[in-house]
Amino acid sequence: MPAADQGDPAKHFAIRTLNEAAGRGYDTLLSLKFPYNQASFPAPGSKEMAAELARLDRVLPAVMGKADIMTIGNEPFIESLPAERDGRLNAFYETVARHVIGYRRKHCGAGCGTKLYMGALNRLDLADRRTPAAERWMTFVRETPEIEGVDIHPHVPTPESTRPFLDYILPRMRAGQTFLVTEFSLVWHWKRHLEDPVAADFARRYGFAPGTKVWQVIKAAIDDPFPQRKWRDFLTSCPWFTSQSTFLRDQIRLYRGTGRLAVATYGFKQDDLMTRNFSPDKDPWLLNSVFATYTVKPRGDGTSAPNYWLGAFKAQQRT
Known part of the structure; x- marks a missing residue:
């Protein structure tokens, strides 16, 4: 939303790209x-809120009328001051949602092709995230007829940690409402292993000193991208990584098994923010991506090399 102050939003790269994709x-x-x-x-009612609206x-x-789905909010319980993750958060997002609903009614009509969701809830696997504000969030979703459901972002430390997300949201939605999963990953599992030593066989084969840490190999790949075979050999030499090889398939099966999933999307490519100042304290989002844009050399035709997850990602499109 802040980018709307920088010029015509229709010309912003994100909206322009989205609309071009819709046109195709x-x-x-x-x-x-x-x-x-x-x-x-x-x-609500302040001049600052008037400026936001x-x-x-x-x-x-x-x-509006171009995107199939619009999610009101991204990660409200992260993109807020910790002290304001209470009724003030709810009041702001409810005001925004009512404004969007009113705009859609006035300018897009009853047959408008854009469905509205509220999003997205994080870390519902942790009891302290299931707060009164989260409860009010779900009450608003349930009691607002124009809202189709809620978005969740299950970035989790274990595959089993996703179940509390579903156990929380599903009973709190009205019959017929659905949910989105616009982000999900095992990023917190990966992070726990950044200071593990890499496998001795991998270190010996590729000239890394004994005891080299996982994060150091990743940083080496960022600084000088690996050939695709070397990157894959690195990932497959890590048992904490390969033990989760069915994660994407299993998660999609879990979401679909509820009968309430509208859309799930998965991280498609590495980006600059994922690689900047990489260290053992960095959240390793880049291990999730379908394409290894920054850690693997481009293919001969200049396109990005696939990451470990491409096969599983493609398989879900066929299901």
Whole structure:
């Protein structure tokens, strides 16, 4: 949303790319991101809220009726000040949601092709994240007829940690509502192993000193991208990684098994933020990606090399 202050939102690369994809026949989903982790939420009725809604009115004409799904919010319980993850968070997002609903009714009509969801909830596997504000969030989702459901982001330390997300949201939605999973991964499992030593056979084969840490190999690949075979050999030499080889398949099976899944999406490519200042304290999002854009040399035709997950990702498209 802050990018709406930098010019016509329809010309912003994210919205332009989304609309071009829709024009080529792809289904599209847009999340409206409101980063308030450095400032307080504007109060309903304030001049600051009026400015936020005016910003929204610059964005909505570019996407309403074009995107198939619009998620109101991205990660509200992260993109907020910790002290304000209470009723103030709810009041802000409910005000925004009602404004979006009103705009859709007025400008897109009853047959509008854009469905609305509220998103997204994080770390519901932790009891302290199931707060009164999260409860009110789900109450608003359930009691607002124009909202189709809720988005979740199950970035988890174990595959089993996803189940509490579903156990929390499903009983709190009305019959017929569905959920999105626009992000999911084992990033917290990967992070626990960044300071593990790499396998001795891999170190010996590729000239790494004995005791070289996992994070150091990843940083080496960022600094000087590996051939595809070397990167795959690194990943498959890590038992903590290969033991989760069915994660993507199993998670999609779990979501679909509820009968309530609308859309699940998965991280497609590494990006610059994932690789910048890589260290053992860095969240290793780059291990999730379907394409290894930054840790593997491009293929001969200049396209990105596939990461470990490409086969599993493609298999889900055929299911």
